[in-house]
Amino acid sequence: MTDALHTPAAVTLTSFRDAMARLGAAVHVVTSDGPGGRAGFTATAVCSVTDSPPTLIVCLNRNASAYPAVVANGVLCVNTLAGGQAGISNTFGGKTPMAERFAAGTWSTLETGAPVLEGAIAHFDCQITERTAVGTHDVLLCQVVAIHSDTAAPGLLYLDRAYHALHGG
Template identity: 50%
Template sequence: MSDLTVERRVTANDAVPSAAVTTVDQQAFRDAMAKLSAAVNIVTTDGPAGKAGFTASAVSSVSDTPGTLLVCLNRGSSVYPTFQANEHLCVNTLAAHHEALSSLFGSRSSTEERFAATEWDVLHTGSPVLQDALVAFDCRVEEVVSAATHDIFICRVLAIKQGQSTDGLVYFSRGYHAVRG
């Protein structure tokens, strides 16, 4: 047994004293996040506001009932207004051989250059689906939550396309890495 005694249990309803709230240095946070492996995705949309796409690692499953994902997008991004207005998107999870495509969609290249670099299909929403994606999730945006500099798009999955590749692409320690399936 430990010599530690608990004087008072803290519950979720207890207020946290403001002196206990701290912030971390931005660079320290970025350095720490570099240690978090994440799948690499190209998120796309096409609709009344136009076509757009960007590279993202801030994508996560929310629920399987119903199939729901979240996608984070900086409100200052040049593609933000297009995604906000179109209200649907496709999360294209990249295979190991997509490193150059990921870099292109993460650059300041034009929309035309980005989409001309490879072949695309469409599923339910009309958002571009990468033909050789590891997997693609075609989604309708159901809710948007603002947090700090980003909006979190809560997305209902309407269609899924499984690719042929079994090797994924992750971003870790500020670099791309293949994950063998």
């Protein structure tokens, strides 16, 4: 018997992207500052690796406007967005000039000097310890050197190509 579940479909760029759109992910604005300049981008490709030492994976397209600065700086901050911050995600995810992106929020710093977004629900201040090229992206291993979180605010999720504010319960 052959049915849709047992008939493999070709993996195309479109089929892969459509299937990945079905995976919900937290929304982050990843920022950096240092000798390469101030830069930031929106990312959902962020994942915990280990808690000893605290390490994250951040995936960054090598064609992204933020790429040269992030690599030159060697530091970044993963700012996990709150439910009401979809607008800042759009600003950092589009073709908005870098200086205008940072005008969209209020910023401070922790240990590395990477910009920390006020109102985000978590901040992971990191040093990039390793880079590995995979296809169009670099996978960045990032050791967390400082952390701050606000567990009271709801988070922002991206699913089915749309934002959804999470509400605790």
